[in-house]
Amino acid sequence: MVAFEQLWAAWRSEYVSGIATQSLPDNSTCVFCAIAASTLSPAETFTVWRGKTCFAVLNAFPYASGHLLVMPLRHVGELEKLTQDEAVELWQATTAAVVALKSAYGPDGVNLGVNLGRAAGAGLPDHVHIHVLPRWVGDTNFMTTVAGIRVMPEALEASWKRLTNAWPSDLTKFEE
Ligand SMILES: [Zn+2]
Incomplete structure (x- = not known):
């Protein structure tokens, strides 16, 4: 299915906050670790x-508004090596x-995606991360029409505010 292939291709383009890249600690080549260790505010690194x-951090080059990456703070590339x-x-x-x-967005559906290893499409294979992405009926058709042009109807700052406000206070109990 073309739309799914396009979505997967977009997930391969995993770039995160340029702000965080500028504050990379010496000897660090992992942008996720740089964000985790950053002294910048959560709003500046888009840490939700x-x-x-x-x-959890916003993907700075999202496939859709609200595209989140959830990951361990520790630099670990293999799922089975998580504690x-x-x-x-x-x-x-x-x-x-x-x-x-x-x-925050009331999507019709949500995609979860994990790419383990470069061959599986991970752009940053040494630090496990889960993509969480809102989807709407018809959005893939729209993306096909615009042929690879990224549509960003909302600034990252706005997405950060919405998702920070909507983030559950208790992660062990989601039901009201
Ligand atoms: Zn890392």
């Missing part, structure tokens, strides 16, 4: 949430990201 072992605490919090945070996206 930070927990004990994981955090039990990291694995649990990663999934809680991914669930929270889905809840926040539903609340």
Whole structure:
């Protein structure tokens, strides 16, 4: 299916905040670690949430407004090398990201995506991250029509505010 292939191709283009890149610590080549270690404010690095072992950040070049990346704070490239605490919090945070996206954007659906290894399409294969992406009925058709042109109806600052406000306060209990 063409639309799915295009979506996957977009996920391969994983670039995150240029602001964070400028503040890369010495010897660090991982932009995710740079964001995690950054002394900039969450608004400046587009960090929507930070927990004990994981955090969630906006993709600075989103496929859709609200495109989130959820990942461990620790630099680890293989899913099976996550600690039990990291694995649990990663999934809680991914669930929270889905809840926040539903609340902030009211999408028709949500895509979760994980690329493990460069051959699988990971642009940054050494630091595990989960893509969480709101979808609407017909949006793939629209993307096909515009043929690769990224449509960004909302600035990252606006997405950050919406998702920060919508992020659940308790990741262990989502039901009201
Ligand atoms: Zn890293």
